[in-house]
Amino acid sequence: MADQWQEAYDFAVQVARAAGAVIRKAGEEEIKVQTKSCTVDLVTKTDERVEKIIIGSLKEQFGEGTHSFIGEESVSKGQPCILTDKPTWIIDPVDGTTNFVHGFPFVAVSIAFAVNKEIEFGVVYSCMEDKMYKARKGQGAFCDDEPIQVSDVKDIHKSIIICEHGTDRSPETVQKIFSTQKKILCIPVHGLRGSGTAATNMCLVACGAVEAFFEIGIHCWDIAAGAVIVREAGGLLLDVDGGPFDVMSRRMVSGNNMVIVNRIIKEIEIFDTVRDDAPIVKK
Numbered sequence: 150m151a152d153q154w155q156e157a158y159d160f161a162v163q164v165a166r167a168a169g170a171v172i173r174k175a176g177e178e179e180i181k182v183q184t185k186s187c188t189v190d191l192v193t194k195t196d197e198r199v200e201k202i203i204i205g206s207l208k209e210q211f212g213e214g215t216h217s218f219i220g221e222e223s224v225s226k227g228q229p230c231i232l233t234d235k236p237t238w239i240i241d242p243v244d245g246t247t248n249f250v251h252g253f254p255f256v257a258v259s260i261a262f263a264v265n266k267e268i269e270f271g272v273v274y275s276c277m278e279d280k281m282y283k284a285r286k287g288q289g290a291f292c293d294d295e296p297i298q299v300s301d302v303k304d305i306h307k308s309i310i311i312c313e314h315g316t317d318r319s320p321e322t323v324q325k326i327f328s329t330q331k332k333i334l335c336i337p338v339h340g341l342r343g344s345g346t347a348a349t350n351m352c353l354v355a356c357g358a359v360e361a362f363f364e365i366g367i368h369c370w371d372i373a374a375g376a377v378i379v380r381e382a383g384g385l386l387l388d389v390d391g392g393p394f395d396v397m398s399r400r401m402v403s404g405n406n407m408v409i410v411n412r413i414i415k416e417i418e419i420f421d422t423v424r425d426d427a428p429i430v431k432k
């Protein structure tokens with residue numbers, strides 16, 4: 150049977166690369182910053198513009214109405230965030246918006262494609278580094294067309310772990326984040342890191358640069374593409390409580406093997422988040 154998603158996969162790579170060029174150019178000009186859920190949850194005209202370019206290109210290529218779209222900036226403007234069985238694009242136009250605003254050189258375009266709620270392929274273009282990560286279910290993971298695979302480290306004492314601080318600055322949440330980080334650091338591990346973009350963090354797991362990345366508070370658009378890239382690179386994903394990974398749950402652990410992932414899960418202090426697909430409560 151003809152491979153029906155290969156064309157979409159190849160096109161997604163082209164769209165991500167073009168979107169990355171727009172981001173790089175915009176980064177050379179003055180950036181007007183706005184905020185969303187709180188004062189440290191930043192958004193710029195570039196986030197909105199790039200999402201429009203990506204979705205517009207996909208609709209032009211595949212027709213209006215045939216596919217669904219979940220985009221970070223569309224959702225923040227009230228579009229639904231429900232993953233159905235329909236072919237669905239899950240898009241983060243600028244992952245690492247805070248980095249983009251500050252000129253911190255880790256900014257990624259993240260495009261995932263799901264069918265029947267299964268992520269078929271993912272593309273993460275780290276546009277300041279000009280690195281194209283991609284993976285298709287069952288066909289391996291690549292960085293700039295070179296195969297990548299997770300680290301073979303099994304000893305937690307010889308690992309680097311990525312964790313992010315997210316945008317929730319409530320004292321009780323920050324306390325849980327820091328307490329978790331302190332417990333992991335004092336295992337001890339070789340180091341803690343964070344690029345500021347979940348999509349890039351997952352690609353760092355996939356290419357073996359670090360052993361694991363976990364976060365509570367991310368969104369489906371931050372991690373959907375990275376999830377298939379990690380899996381196809383030989384890694385795995387779980388919920389932070391050890392249960393099955395759920396792309397809409399706003400929490401996950403991604404890692405190179407079960408030994409490392411389970412060791413990290415033991416230290417995570419879980420705090421509540423609202424699922425991406427939770428019913429919107431009218432204010």
Ligand SMILES: O=P(O)(O)O[C@H]1[C@H](O)[C@@H](O)[C@@H](O)[C@@H](O)[C@@H]1O
Binds near residue numbers: 245246347367
């Ligand atoms: O740049 P975003 O799309 O907002 O996502 C970032 C988030 O802002 C940051 O706080 C961390 O949670 C990162 O892991 C996200 O990718």
Ligand SMILES: [Mg+2]
Binds near residue numbers: 246
């Ligand atoms: Mg984002």
